[in-house]
Amino acid sequence: MTIDLSATYTAPLIPDEPPRTFSTQVRERTTRDGERLITVRGLIPLLADRIDAITDQGDRTHALNALHGAVIVISDRYDAEWDDAPEAREGGRLRTTYRGGAAGITVHDVLVLAAALRTQLTA
Structure with a gap:
């Protein structure tokens, strides 16, 4: 399965306001100490199927707002400080700023997406 990183999603963040178009941005860098990030x-276009499955308009709007600023970070380094963090996997190699709260979209869902992105982006 290939994730379409050029996909967009159009919806209002606030009811009765004009819709906005959301897109995905991927950045790669290497830190001074050699960590690749x-x-x-x-993330909204990448989770469009889950967002569209939310039938209640208020819940869907809440999901858009909860995901709007969320970020996934993929690292090539293990960091024990992330071992017990609910928003990270594999010692911080996969992590997110998303904390949950959107109907039908869990932190686990976002971390599954992170794993798929890592596979695609590091191939």
Whole structure:
């Protein structure tokens, strides 16, 4: 399965306001100490199927707002400080700023997406 990183999603963040178009941005950098980081912003288009499955408009709007600023970070380094963090897996190699709260979209769902992105982006 290939994730379409050029996909967009259009919806209002606030009811009765004009819709906005959301897109995904992927950035890669290497820190001074050699850690390779891939940062993925704009998760909304990547979770469009889950967002569309939310039938209540208020819950869908809440999901959009909860995901709007969320970020995925993919690292090539293990960091024991992330071992017990609910928003990370594999010692911080996969992590997110998303804390949950959106109907039908869990932190686990976002971390599954992070794993799929890592597979695609590091191939």
